[in-house]
Structures are given as C-alpha cells and as structure tokens.
Amino acid sequence: MLEKNSSIPLYNQLIDVLIEYIKMNLNDDEKMLSEREICLKYDVSRTTVRAALNELEEMGYIFKRHGKGTFVSGLWKEMQNLSDAYSFTEQMKQMGKVPHTQVVSLEELAANQFVAKHLGVEEGERVYKMKRLRSAEDMKMMYETTFIPAYLFPDLTISKLESMPLYELFPRLYNQDIKYADEEFYASVLQEKESEKLGLPAGSACLRIRRTTYSQENEIIEYTLSVARGDQFVYKIRHSKK
Template identity: 50%
Template structure:
C-alpha cells in the first residue's frame, strides 16, 4: 500500500486518515497498534513520516505511546469533542445534542470610547463594529454576546452571513478576511444579570449568570476581537478539556 505524492494533502496527513480509519474499524481501546517499523513497511513510508502522523494522532488523543512497549489506542470517549480549542457556542451545543441558533440583535458602527479602544488596542475614536447576538439552544435563550471588532479589518462583514447562513464568526474571519485566531484569552466569572439582559434571556433580574470576557489575537499579536458574554446560570455550562 502506498500513497499519492502528487496530492495537495501531505503523505503524513493521508497516513493519519488511514490510521484513523483502521483504528475505528479494527481496534478496541488500549489495543496495541502496529509498531512504527511495521507501519513503515505496510505503507512504504519512512519512519519520520510515520512519527509525524503518530504525533498528530497523539495530539488529538487517539493514541498514546509508551517507551519500550508500543503504541496504544486511547479510549475514544475522550475524542468526540475537540480538545484545546477555544470556546464555540455552536460546537458545544452540538456536542450536547442541542440545536444551536444565533439571532443578531444589533449591528452598528461606532467610534471607540476609551474603554473599547484600550481593549482592542486602538486609538480612542477609531471606528469599530459592535455586534450583539442572542444564542439559543433548542429554542431556549442561553446567552448574549456583545462582540467588538475593528472596522478597518472587517468593514465588509455581512450580517446576512451570520444570521441567514448561520456561519460561525471565526469561519468568516478566516475564510473571508484571512484573519486566523492564534490565541484566545478568556476570563470566566460569576455575575448578576442586568435588567436589560434578564428580559432578553427570560430570567429574573438578579439571577446568577456566567460571564465570559474574551480577547482573541492573530499570529502578529493584533487583537481581532473583544467579546463579553452573559449566560444564564440555570442553564449554561461551559466545558473545557485539557490534553497533555
């Protein structure tokens, strides 16, 4: 068995796909996998390529390796959800089997005041876009996002894409504006719901809520987004998985 070297996808990625398929079909958790040298022979690739593929599989939690013993299949219970990705409402709701939905409550262009200028690392007065979104799951209001992004970078952002096509904001950043999220810095804390948001979320004023504050950076360390979210405390659980 060999791979196609003329494809756009590198060989080690093709190998990752092959191994994933093979594991899915033929292995149980904690089974011993083929050794690196056996994989070399089977797929006619060099050891470096095998190790590159195995590294990927290790990172996504599909396998674990033990020096002197071998490579083993990890328990996939841990593999259904993405690990180490920044928070995505849509992804989390899907993982819970709920139907996510996003409604745009506000889209406006404003001049940054002192506070938002500082948060976005811009000069006060610079134009920014404010986006207020209501997130629902199975029809139930779950959280309100207030997102602030620099107008200069995203002037042609289409509200229709967000609402009608229900595209994820980060997909639009990446696909339409080539802005890659390199780092997301999140603060999570407990708070009390404001009167305004309580009405929108359909809960009592003063109910406990989960507050999220997020700043995201591109590879050049420019800030591409600042978001404050308020989630209802009686419904919303934020889940993270850390892999080592």
C-alpha cells in the same frame, strides 16, 4: 493506500489510515504496530510515521511507552468536545441544538479607552459595536456584546451579520482568517437588566465570558463580552502534564 504525490502531506494521510487500522483491528490497551513496522507496511520513513503518531497521541487515540511500545488509548470515544468549539454556533451544534442569532443592535463609534485597549487600536479609532441575543430552540442562551475594528470590516451591515455566523463571515467576506481565540470566564449571577434579556430570574447562575480573537496576522479582530445561562453551558478542558 497512500498517495505519494498527493497535495495532502503523507503524515496527514497516514493519520487517517492508522485510525482506520485501529478501529478495524485493535481494542483498547492493545499493542499498536511499532514505528518500524509501520515504516515497512506503508513504505514511509520513520520521521513521517512519528509525525502521524504524535498527532494521534494528541488526539487521544494512542499512548506511547518508551521501551515498551505504542498502545491504543480507548479514550477517544468519550472525549467529544473538550471545548474545541469556541463559536456559539459550533457549541450548539455539538449539543445537538439548532442555533439562532438575533442582532439586537449594530453601531459604528469611536473607540474609548476600554475598547481601544482590548482591541489593540488607538483611542478614537472607528469600531463596530454589536449586541446579539443567541438562542437555541426558543431558549435564550446567551447575550453578547462584540467590538471589532471598523477598518477591517468595511460596510458591515445587520443583514450581512444575520446571513452567516460571525466566524464564517470573517474569512469569507473580509478575508480575515482566525488563528486562535483566548477566552476568560468566571461564574456570576444575573443582574436585573440581564435577567430580562435572558428571561430568567435576577440572581440566576450565569457564566461571564471575555473572548479575544486573533487573525493569522496576529491582529485582534474581535473582543466580545458574553453572559450565558449557567445551567446550559458546561466547559470541558484537558490539562496535560508536561
């Protein structure tokens, strides 16, 4: 069942095993094996069991009650996305659509005050600025303006940009691994010029998004301003009470 000498941590293997166990044996709100029972059944320490159970709780598979036990949550079926996906490509795939990106422009320029501030670089430093129109099945979904520091991405070209999604290009071509991305968004209406780009009437509902992406080294590797069709983007978030 569990491979003790695998390169995959035991608690990680245990997660998969327990998910399988739940699916095969238990229904919603039924009582799960106790922590000590799991220790015996799979011959691991309680620390390992609790590490696995904590992740399962975060994932929504189970919930715990002090003094009573652990129970199957029955919520994991509905909660597909809850905005795990932060890339356009992933979002579209979750919506069951085929994403497409057209690179409208790519230029190298010196950072002005605004760009410098949001990319965390010095004013005057070289940066790339690109504009992209993002579609799904012939519907124009979103228009993005992205800034990235030039020194992290030498010799960036449109053909490279078009070869793969940005969030694959970062790690694969430039060894920049993403740690997390912060997004701010708010409702707005389309201005005239934007409405032309998206093929919608001016004044249509839209979502404006500002995204800052950080590398594993805690450097900002991307700052993007987006405007997205209001009728196509529904964000889902879960607020957990501590």
